[in-house]
Amino acid sequence: MPILGAYCVNIDYERCTHCGTCVEVCPYNVYEKDENYHVHIGNDMACVGCRICMEFCPNNATHIKSAEPEANSRSLWTFPIVEQIHHQARTGGYLLRGFGTARRIPHFDDLVIVPSQLSSPPPLDKYREDCDVSVVIGEETADSPLILKIPIIFGAMSFGALSREAKMALARAACRMGTLANTGEGGTVPEEYPLAHGFNTMEELMACTNPGNGFGNGGYLAVQWSTGRWGVSLDFLQNADAIEVKIGQGAKPGMGGHLLGQKVGEEVAKVRGIPIGTDALSPPRYYDVLTSDDLRKQIAILRDVTDYKIPIMMKLGPSRPYKDVKLAAELGADAISIDGMAGGTGASPESVTQHAGIPTIACIPPAAKALKDLGLYRKVKLIALGGIRGGADAFKALALGADAVGIGAAAEIAMGCRACMACHLGNCPYGITTNKPELRARLDPVETGEHLANFLKAMTDEIKIFTMLSGHKSIKELSREDLRALTIDASAITGVKLVGSEKNTFRN
Amino acid sequence: MLAVKQEMERISEQEINGEGLDLRTVNQMIKNAIRESGVAVVSHSEYLSGLAAGLRTGNVFIKGGAGDFVGSLNSGAKLTIEGDVQNFLADNMTSGEIIVSGNAGYCAGPYCYGGNLVILGHSGNFSATMNKGATLVVNEDVGDDVGTYMLAGNIVVLGNAGEKLGHFLISGNIFIRGKWQSLGHNTNIDVLTSDDKKFLQQLFSKYRLDARPEEFTKIVAQTDRPFYSKKD
Structure with a gap:
């Protein structure tokens, strides 16, 4: 009773x-x-x-x-x-929904940041001193590496999953802040590449003799090479600043992208090259990969068809981070994104979102260790995604070993989303995850792009504050020593010292 | 293929010998040759994966077969390959034409959006998977799972097919002259239209294939929404 x-x-x-x-x-x-x-x-x-x-x-x-x-x-x-x-x-x-896991899992909230006092290098002055937050991807492998001015990129979210206007706002914000937008696996909208470079149209960009004449700081656009290969062509790859090879994602690791038919209108169908109204369900693995060596060949081909100019990145879901990241680096990726269980803007079966994958904080230390063991740490860049909500989470991810972080859900929220978790239905009242013209009209890409840029700026300032109050002048100096765990679980998972103890209770 | 051999002999003095060279070097030599004469002849390069990838124009003749991923991302070039090819032929081609005189391995023509892919021998499992607009012609037999999750385009098989032909077909047509071991989920057998017959006859004439449209069975999708979404 x-x-x-x-x-x-x-x-x-x-x-x-x-x-x-x-x-x-x-x-x-x-x-x-x-x-x-x-x-x-x-x-x-x-x-x-x-x-x-x-x-x-x-x-x-x-x-x-x-x-x-x-x-x-x-x-x-x-x-x-x-x-x-x-x-x-x-x-x-079974039920479908978007927006990642809703269960309580070990998270960045289980970690706190250790400020510098007497026994460590003194804190730096956020207001009067500099802090390096830049990240370079593909420095030694690509003729045109990505020189990111901030350590925050936008995670891959496809056109179709997001509205055209939302994609434009993300590209615009990436340009304003000098960082990376990502097409996701649904092809690209015509404005995405020029907006990421500070111009409204491709014609304006092509006509400009000085690329610095565009608005913003000059951003980048990564395009995704995925298991569904929606909208992918030679032009698509050659009009990119980086290619991300998608292996998995936090919302549904082990499954491919889900775009339900109600979101496949005329424009999305045209870009993806599929019938209107049909579900676009990406396979969970590449049909054109039988062994990891085939993936190595694909990466070599992607470099070749882009004239060895741009970096090749790889995105992994939360599985076995040490082995997966090690293999990804060995296959030749210039940067590896790992998307934790808390991540996931995409539609997914509810049970998969709730139960498949491991927490983001459990992904980062083993991933960093894999790169260290290969002697590639800080060369092959590690990007952490999954449930990062602001500068504090980002700082903690960097201190756990990431070179940069990616945001998806937080970016949607910065665009006006209220996290109702019904993205897959295509009726987003804020015009973000819909393709209905009357709802899309509610999202102004210019104003929303400014909001996104403001959010990135605020996040970056928070990262600088935490970096400097812990006695560092660069995010590259951060380590797990800058953190303490509030719970035994978080300590065991991350290898961060338990608060109140100066011992590494659990080493990993 | 006689005409192809004669054409190869005519331009053999420009031949690129791939032996000992890496992918970057050989593909750059192919691009240079196309820029100069519109034609490239390549030999001894079957160990390379990704040969002649990402070409927009030109005629490329490849002697002695080719490795994996030959002609990937083809975007307008014509490739003629004398011999067999390994896996993933013409991966993600969007336009152009690739003709193989021998057999193709696993998953020929995956993820293609356009162009013609003609295999005069056999083709392996999962050929034309996720085809979104290309035409695949196989003169002999194909393996299992051919045309899996095809969304547009055409597959023409002059021989027989294995298991699950057209598995989860969404749209597009499969024309087959021989038998199949089983059809995939969401497939139906349909009647050839006059347009279908005209299309097939043009293909057979163009590629000099000994076949008549009336000999073929047409396989189409039951519905373009076999997963979550349903028709209103």
């Missing part, structure tokens, strides 16, 4: 017609009728939360809510779980 008083029972008397259905169906006598045949709540303490009254009320007038967090009052069987099982029982289908 559930705890007495575990539920709040409410009747909306503007809807209630006093038909008495709730009185009839409730086996616990929560409801009663008075002498005037009006329905009242007689004993809300008796409510067990079965919600039969809600099921049967013809006017949607009864409401049951947990008085305490459901995890306390209903243990494993929270109402969302119950509803999910009901849905599966009715339809035989």
Whole structure:
């Protein structure tokens, strides 16, 4: 029997017609009728939360809510779980949604930053001294390396998953801040490349004799080579500043991208080269890769068809970070992004989002160790993604061993998203994850691009603050010694010293 | 192929001998030759993966077969390959033409958006996977899973096919003269239209293939939405 008083029972008397259905169906006598045949709540303490009254009320007038967090009052069987099982029982289908895992997993919040005082190099002055936050990708391998002015890039989010206007805003912000936007795996919109370089159109960019004449600091656009190969052509690859070979992603590691048919309108279908309204479900692996050596060959071909000018990056989902990153580096990637379980703007089966993958903070130290063991640390750049919400999270990722971080969900939120997790339905009321013209019209790419740039600037300032208060003049100096773990779990996972202890309880 | 051999002999003095050279060097030599004369002849390069990748123009004759990923990302060039090719022929081609006189290995013509790929011998499993607009012609038999998740384009098989032909076909056509061991999910057998027959006859004439359209069975998708989304 559930705890007495575990539920709040409410009747909306503007809807209630006093038909008495709730009185009839409730086996616990929560409801009663008075002498005037009006329905009242007689004993809300008796409510067990079965919600039969809600099921049967013809006017949607009864409401049951947990008085305490459901995890306390209903243990494993929270109402969302119950509803999910009901849905599966009715339809035989599983649920899809976007926005990554919603469960509690070890996260950056389980780490704190150690400020510098007497026993370590003194803190630096954020207001009057410099702090190096730049990152270079492909310095030794590409004729035109990426020289990023900030250690934050945008994660891959495809056209189709995002609206054209959202893609334009991301490219514009990347240019304003001198960093990298990413097409994702859905081809590119015509404005994306010129906007990333400070021009509104390709014609303006081509006509300009001095690339520095564009707006912003000059950004970059990475294009994605993926298992679905949507919108990929020689032109697509040659109009890029970097190519990212996608192996996996945080939202659904081991599965390919999901773009549901309701988001495949005329424009998206044209860019991807697929029928309108059909689901674009990328395979989980490359059909044109049988062994890792085939991937090495592909990377060599990608370098060849782009005249050895641009860096080749690789994106991994959260799996076995040490071995995966080691292999990716051996295959020839110039930068390796690893997307933790907390990440995921993309649509995914709910159960996969909730249960597949490992936390972001568990990915970074082994990934960095793999590069160190190969003698490639700080040469092959490590980029951490997955649940990074601001400068503090970014700093912690850098201190755990990353060279840079990527943001996806946080970027969507900076564009106005409220994280309702219904991106896959294509009805985003803020014009971000929709292709419906009337909803897209709500997103101004210029203003939104400014908001994104502001967010990146604020994040970068926070990274500088934390870097300097911990006694460093460059993010390249950061290490796990700049962090402490608040929990034994986080310490064990990351190899960061447990707060209150000066010992590495767990080494990894 | 007689005409092809004669053409190869005519320009053999410009031949690029790939022996001992790396991919970058050979592909650059091919581009240089095309820039100068529009033609490149390559030999002894079957150990290279990605030979003649990313070309926009030119005629390339490859002697002695080719390795993996030959003609990847072809974007307008014509490649004629004398001999067999290994895996992933014409990967992600968007336009142009590739003709192979021998057999092709695993997954020929994956992810192509356009162009013609003609294999005069056999072609392996997963050929034309995720085809989005190219035409693949195989003069002899094909393996299993051919045309998996094809979204547009045409596959023409003059011989037989293995298991799961056209598995999860979304759109496009598969024309087959011989037998198949099994059809893939979401496929239907359809009647050839007059346009289909005209299209096939043009292909057979162009590539001098001994076949008549009436001998072929057409396989199409049951629906273009076999996964989550349904028609309204």
